[in-house]
Amino acid sequence: MGIDDRDYMRERQRARSGSTRWNDRAGRVEGAWFDPAIRSFDYQRGRWRGSRRSSPVRYIPFALSLLLILIPLYGEAQRAGWLPDREAAMPFPESGSVTVASWAMHEPVSSFLTVETADSNAVVQLIDPTTGRHAISIYVSKNDRIRVPVPQGTFRLRLIEGQKWHGPVRYFGSNTSYETAAELMIFAPRAGHIIDLHRRPDGNLKTRMMLSRPEAL
Template sequence: MGLDDREYMRERYRARAKDNRWNDRAGGIEGRWFDPVNRGFDYQNGRFRGSRRPRGSILRWLPFALSLLLVAIPAYHSLKREGWLPDTRPARAFPESGSVTISPFVSPKSASARLTVITSNANAVVQLFEPDSGRHILSLYVRKNERTTTAVPPGTYRMKIIEGQRWHGPTEFFGSSTTYETITELMSFSRLEGNGIDLNRRPDGNLRTRPNWNAPAPL
């Protein structure tokens, strides 16, 4: 290496030394290698360290999301029940209030109790099922904004409600406006004491239901 080359290397070394300084407190060298633009890089693993979102921030929004869901589900069912969803298919005449579809396993002579139904602004099919076997007992048709009473066999049943606007028959029921719910408590009927429901939803009402996301079985 000639003199010119050695002088060149010395000048280059001095130029690099100006950009770095010793930090006695940190016990290391500060300079370009540790510039702010490089501080987000994980040199040991060869990747940038992304900022992790604290888990607490997600949990903080969870109660709000659940509350919103509890409001959205009833609102969605109300829109369907009142016919706000589009239904362009031709509708059929809904059966007269008090009409029933009875299971072949039930004798009409055994129907000595009374079921009363008051509907809201939607046609309704009120169904009774055996709570253990799930066997269908009876389906009662009630037109919107009407009240009807029919005879049912005494016993304790699981009640389910199908509601909607435009009737498409006992297979498709009310098409896109079909809502299908189950009364949470079992309904009991006796010869001396009947039972009934009022489908007009009110904030202070005692009708407790849960939505059924599967379609009702054809009658």
């Protein structure tokens, strides 16, 4: 093959291969082994390397931990009246007064409930755990202690607390703290319970925040 023929073949090969080059000494065509199209292949492990992007799943434990901290702080802010509330306050009912459902008036009243409040006004409710019906609501002013007779039976205790009273429909407005006791309470004849609403680490009244609003009385 002459020099002209050799140059012709070289130019023809370059036109065909595009990303290859002619190696005169080795006498072979060498490909561009590490061009961008194949750099992501791991030759040592025989697999393709994906892009290293952090998965959102790794942040779930952190988000849950943050949520467990923020929920109690939100309830504390409501009880203290820190959330915006521009409506005029109404007089809070007399401490120790009650609202009793019509069906509960026919139940025997031989038990009692003692409530001691902290720095928030409170409405303590007893709810029928089977039907979800309201039985009795007890109004207790802040920093007070009262004892009232209640129907005997098994009830779910719910706590509604706040500062500015807006009536039995809106309760404490945007600052309505609404919680439910984790365990049912049994009110036996001539017996009762004492609940202290001062929050403390060693308290034995376990509650959880309610996501819904309390029903109007």
